[in-house]
Amino acid sequence: MAEKVPKRKPMVGLQPEGDVDWSSYRGVLVVVEQRSGQAKSVSWQLLGEARRLANRLDAPLMALVMGSRVSHLAQEAIHRGADRVFLCDSPELEHYRTRPYSRVCLHVIRTYKPEIVLMGATYTGRDLAGAIATHLPTGLTADSTMLDVDENRLLLASRPAFSEKMLATILCKQFKPQMATARAGVFEALPRDESRTGEIIPVPPQLKPEDIATEVLEFLETTGRVNLEDANVIVAGGRGLGGPAGFRLLRELADELGGVVGASRAAVDLGWIGHDHQVGQTGTTVRPKLYFAIGISGAVQHVVGMQNSSYIVAINKDPQAPIFKIANYGIVGDLFHIVPAITEAVRRRKAGAGEPRPTSAPQTV
Amino acid sequence: MLHLVVCMKQVPDSREIRIDPKTNTLVRQGVPAIVNYFDLHALEEALRVKDEHGARVTVISMGPPSAEKALRQCVSMGADEGILVSDRAFAGADTLATSYVLAMAIQKAEDEWGPVDIVFCGKQTLDGDTGQVGPGVACRLDIDQLTYVEKVESLDPVKREIIVHRHLEDGVERVKARLPVLITALAELNRPRRAGLPGVLRAARYQPIVWTTNDFPNMDRSKIGLRGSPTIVSKTWVPEPKQVNTEFIEGDDPAVTAQELLGRLYATDLPQKLGWA
Ligand SMILES: Cc1cc2nc3c(=O)[nH]c(=O)nc-3n(C[C@H](O)[C@H](O)[C@H](O)COP(=O)(O)OP(=O)(O)OC[C@H]3O[C@@H](n4cnc5c(N)ncnc54)[C@H](O)[C@@H]3O)c2cc1C
Numbered sequence: 014m015a016e017k018v019p020k021r022k023p024m025v026g027l028q029p030e031g032d033v034d035w036s037s038y039r040g041v042l043v044v045v046e047q048r049s050g051q052a053k054s055v056s057w058q059l060l061g062e063a064r065r066l067a068n069r070l071d072a073p074l075m076a077l078v079m080g081s082r083v084s085h086l087a088q089e090a091i092h093r094g095a096d097r098v099f100l101c102d103s104p105e106l107e108h109y110r111t112r113p114y115s116r117v118c119l120h121v122i123r124t125y126k127p128e129i130v131l132m133g134a135t136y137t138g139r140d141l142a143g144a145i146a147t148h149l150p151t152g153l154t155a156d157s158t159m160l161d162v163d164e165n166r167l168l169l170a171s172r173p174a175f176s177e178k179m180l181a182t183i184l185c186k187q188f189k190p191q192m193a194t195a196r197a198g199v200f201e202a203l204p205r206d207e208s209r210t211g212e213i214i215p216v217p218p219q220l221k222p223e224d225i226a227t228e229v230l231e232f233l234e235t236t237g238r239v240n241l242e243d244a245n246v247i248v249a250g251g252r253g254l255g256g257p258a259g260f261r262l263l264r265e266l267a268d269e270l271g272g273v274v275g276a277s278r279a280a281v282d283l284g285w286i287g288h289d290h291q292v293g294q295t296g297t298t299v300r301p302k303l304y305f306a307i308g309i310s311g312a313v314q315h316v317v318g319m320q321n322s323s324y325i326v327a328i329n330k331d332p333q334a335p336i337f338k339i340a341n342y343g344i345v346g347d348l349f350h351i352v353p354a355i356t357e358a359v360r361r362r363k364a365g366a367g368e369p370r371p372t373s374a375p376q377t378v
Numbered sequence: 379m380l381h382l383v384v385c386m387k388q389v390p391d392s393r394e395i396r397i398d399p400k401t402n403t404l405v406r407q408g409v410p411a412i413v414n415y416f417d418l419h420a421l422e423e424a425l426r427v428k429d430e431h432g433a434r435v436t437v438i439s440m441g442p443p444s445a446e447k448a449l450r451q452c453v454s455m456g457a458d459e460g461i462l463v464s465d466r467a468f469a470g471a472d473t474l475a476t477s478y479v480l481a482m483a484i485q486k487a488e489d490e491w492g493p494v495d496i497v498f499c500g501k502q503t504l505d506g507d508t509g510q511v512g513p514g515v516a517c518r519l520d521i522d523q524l525t526y527v528e529k530v531e532s533l534d535p536v537k538r539e540i541i542v543h544r545h546l547e548d549g550v551e552r553v554k555a556r557l558p559v560l561i562t563a564l565a566e567l568n569r570p571r572r573a574g575l576p577g578v579l580r581a582a583r584y585q586p587i588v589w590t591t592n593d594f595p596n597m598d599r600s601k602i603g604l605r606g607s608p609t610i611v612s613k614t615w616v617p618e619p620k621q622v623n624t625e626f627i628e629g630d631d632p633a634v635t636a637q638e639l640l641g642r643l644y645a646t647d648l649p650q651k652l653g654w655a
């Protein structure tokens with residue numbers, strides 16, 4: 014079989030040779046992520062933050078929109094703060110694939126020379142950023158939660174380290190652009206402003222024959238699978254639920270609140286619920302507005318994945334449970350009595366005339 | 379026979395890492411080192427391919443001499459060879475420098491045991507925590523990357539085709555690719571096996587192969603270790619522990635407690651943020 018393998022020409026050493034003049038690199042570029050013409054919320058959040066950086070640098074804010082039938086997003090990026098938008102609209106870019114997308118990014122970066130490139134720390138964003146940074150090559154900071162620039166135009170990208178026990182500020186002094194991926198839900202998008210104007214620059218796709226080797230056969234939208242990353246409300250349960258039936262109680266509460274169900278690893282390992290529900294170090298890191306920790310003790314591996322929720326409600330029969338240390342609201346007691354009571358109370362409030370009512374609209378766009 | 383490479387990193391067990399409250403620095407002393415959690419899933423998937431189709435599984439790790447122990451653990455599970463890429467000159471590497479050394483090591487493994495068909499990496503490491511090394515290695519080897527794989531649907535070694543399911547925030551993508559590819563493994567992919575007795579016995583006697591910079595005559599010194607790493611950690615700090623004044627809601631009647639909780643939630647900015655108002 015070995016002889017059938019075509020000879021590859023690996024590009025192991027990708028560093029630029031000799032002295033490069035970095036001074037021509039100016040401005041901030043945000044790569045907009047979309048699926049089926051819908052932008053990810055993190056893209057607009059990043060544009061909002063990048064606007065602030067660009068103003069401090071006194072440099073243009075650029076956005077790159079790639080996909081198939083996505084020209085409306087170029088206009089939208091201008092409404093959201095961009096001065097210049099590169100638009101690569103081509104049927105070949107219908108689905109995200111690393112090679113074709115990174116070729117377009119590399120083309121734009123090499124031609125228009127931004128000093129900073131930002132993308133969302135989503136699955137796709139991380140896949141793409143890792144490839145581009147290696148090709149350029151340049152330094153890349155993953156999962157930033159704070160961004161700033163200093164007087165030397167250096168990007169200060171700060172991120173959690175060592176299971177969120179520390180924060181570290183990472184610099185890239187040697188190369189341009191300085192790259193970072195940033196977490197969703199951390200930065201604020203600018204209000205949409207239709208009076209803003211900007212320039213849209215079409216960019217041709219940079220397809221090569223070898224790009225065809227990988228093919229997206231289909232995209233199966235999450236049905237019955239949970240989207241913890243984008244959820245605003247998470248109702249999470251642990252070993253205290255006693256079994257899969259306990260999760261039904263949580264689901265009812267989550268449904269009332271327009272939220273989704275999360276879980277501790279203990280509950281997942283016991284097979285009570287799927288791994289895609291697991292919150293924590295080896296599950297998903299979440300930042301919802303509201304997080305219920307129900308029958309969860311609060312082990313550090315769980316806590317690192319949810320401590321940045323805006324509000325945390327803990328329900329546990331053990332008053333010493335560590336989860337109470339980080340909870341805004343604590344209820345000591347038996348979850349089997351308390352959870353149905355909360356569900357009922359929410360239902361009543363929603364039914365009550367004139368009462369404020371929870372809507373079931375988890376933000377995904 | 380297929381040749382599979384698993385990139386494995388030995389990491390400090392982050393459960394055990396504490397912050398010294400006086401100095402605000404990491405206490406690493408006495409922290410046990412383990413095989414990076416996701417790399418066990420990467421290895422398990424390689425071993426499954428080996429069980430089904432027959433393959434040579436080479437585990438490669440860049441790290442200090444103590445990482446031999448982690449390599450032995452991989453051998454005990456069924457890996458054929460464990461390679462420790464180790465040299466003081468590699469110290470301080472960021473993801474760009476790490477992927478350079480790993481790509482060189484994979485090419486050397488190809489010279490020794492034949493072309494590589496699949497490279498398996500973990501989703502991310504518990505300490506570096508970037509998920510960037512996998513894509514970096516794929517780029518440098520000029521092979522396609524399939525990241526965040528939660529299922530290998532099929533592998534056809536004759537047609538050299540693989541179909542996997544990639545996990546995304548809002549769904550699953552079925553992707554077909556041609557070998558050679560690089561895969562990064564999620565925990566959903568499989569349950570890592572326990573080592574059997576023959577594996578344990580073999581591992582006890584096994585001596586991992588060690589490669590140093592001397593084994594890479596073409597290695598560019600400016601691209602390894604601290605020097606080859608464009609990113610610099612300029613400062614680290616311990617975030618102020620979130621000062622939470624937990625409001626306990628007490629009472630014997632769950633209905634009253636629930637009402638009280640809702641009342642307090644409604645008094646925050648949540649109704650506005652969540653569109654409850
Ligand atoms: C490498 C590694 C990675 C890990 N990654 C993760 C991760 O990503 N996510 C994660 O969650 N964990 C993770 N863990 C596991 C973690 O250490 C804990 O074991 C786990 O979080 C505990 O889950 P739990 O809180 O549900 O269970 P327990 O610790 O058993 O807690 C159950 C709680 O339920 C309460 N309870 C019981 N009955 C009731 C009742 N009727 N009403 C109210 N309360 C009740 C109890 O008082 C107790 O506090 C990891 C561990 C390791 C080693």
Ligand SMILES: Nc1ncnc2c1ncn2[C@@H]1O[C@H](COP(=O)(O)O)[C@@H](O)[C@H]1O
Pocket residue numbers: 385386387414416417420438439440441473476480498499500501502503506507508509510511512
């Ligand atoms: N020093 C290393 N040696 C071998 N493999 C590594 C090393 N560092 C990272 N990897 C691989 O790259 C993956 C992603 O690592 P990271 O980018 O650090 O999150 C890991 O799960 C490993 O498979």
